[in-house]
Amino acid sequence: MATLSYLPPVKPSAIALGTVYNHAISLAILGPVFGETYREAQRANSKEEFFKSKEAASAASAWGSSLVGSGVQTYAVGALINATGTLTYKGAAYLGSLVFLASAAPSFISQLATEKRPLDQVAVTVLARVAETVGLSVFLTWWGTRTNPFD
Template sequence: MSHKYFPAVSPSSIAVGTLFSQSAALITLVPALGSAYERAKEAETPEKLLKSNHSADELMLWSSSLVSSAARSYAVSVLLQCTGTVTKKGAASLGLLLFAVSSAQSLLLGIFRYKRPLEHVILIGAGNLFDTVGLSMVLNWWGTRPPLV
């Protein structure tokens, strides 16, 4: 597959979007990071900490989250660029549409199928809403078009 099928976006928009998504994900990853910090304090040596299974799992979780944030930033940048979205209202509408497509099913399943507590589902939904709408608005503010050189 040729690279000409992928629209060009500004590399800085991918970096800004990745930074925003990682910051938004940090809100939901705080409990995991807290337990990792406690294990790091309890480990006698850095080598012992790195050899533990928990550290490898957390490193894999963080690295996959980083890659997925970069891919999501690219995809939202391309959508903003291809749809010609230039207003805050348009970016918010695009973000709401992305939220509905990506998160609505899992939220409904959490409530009705898995009978998760409503507070938990609302917290996850608010985080996803902040991530999708916020990402589209931040990228719209930053700009997604590559420099014309």
């Protein structure tokens, strides 16, 4: 039987609360998807008809993948906090900034330079991603991520 002992431990409550925090931020971005789903539900004649619709399947897929992604990202940031020994909010903000720059910044540069998306649309997405990375790392530092803080 394979063990996961090589994965850094992160306090389960930190993973749970961080997942809720991060998922809430993600849902702000997915709002238009759920808005269309709500309108489709109002137009449907029955629950069965709605649940068979494309919008319901799309919303369920977006919600589920966002929830799983939030959990994975929360664990990864918590493990980084533990691995680097980050104890201060300033250190957590730096760590979150590095995660943001490594994971999200390239796509925003592409959206502005190549895709020519409107600046306000990109700015809203940037703010949400900063909240998902910098905000998450500060939140997790506040809550605590170590399973045994005396180790």
